[in-house]
Amino acid sequence: MSVIGDYFIVFWGFLLLGLMAIGGFFMFRKFLKQLPKEDGKSLMDWERYYVDQTKHMWGEKEKLFLEELVSPVPELFRDVARQKIASKIGEVALQKEMDIISEDIIIEGYIIATPKRDHKFLRKKLKQKNIDLTPYEPFFNMSKENYNDNWQDNYKR
Template sequence: MKWQDDSTQLLDELMKPLPVFVRPMAKKSIKNKVEQVAQEAGAEEVNTDHVVRGYIIAAPDKDRAVTALEANQVDLAPYADLLK
């Protein structure tokens, strides 16, 4: 699936706080979830909304997900239902 440049950049930024040795595996897992979210939405390419939704869904620790997303200036209001 094709990714928009800003979507790839956001995913890379969200991965930076993770330890280097787990980053590749975590990125692969989250990327798969993001693409699943995009496919379920009927999208032809991944946008930043798909990245945020996939990241939240895939995150085992929602508090860390919120911290990482806020650090990247992501408005979490549209995703409140996923953060419950």
């Protein structure tokens, strides 16, 4: 066998191992989200709970607004992002005892649900829609680490 054939086999082996490692990483992350926490429910259970509890609160206009906001997310991850963001929006709406999901609640929940690095896309999209960002600056100024687990406590301040 030639030297090029040997290199091809080695390259192909590393490529397959790399792809399997990437797939395994994402499968493991999903597995971790399914593990029950102290309250007996997993993160995914809570996400489904908040979405189910607030389904009736969403209007068509609000659904389209959320779709527009998640449009910069790559299509492969968009469903997961939409689920996570919609659940956080629902959680905020329930915390505030709202009857409907408003544009303000969507923006607030979106900011809380997304990491700081994604906020530039949200800012750009909101500026395109001529939405004033001033009321939302406190949420933008928080870092993901500050409101990941105990965002309610930080929110009340």
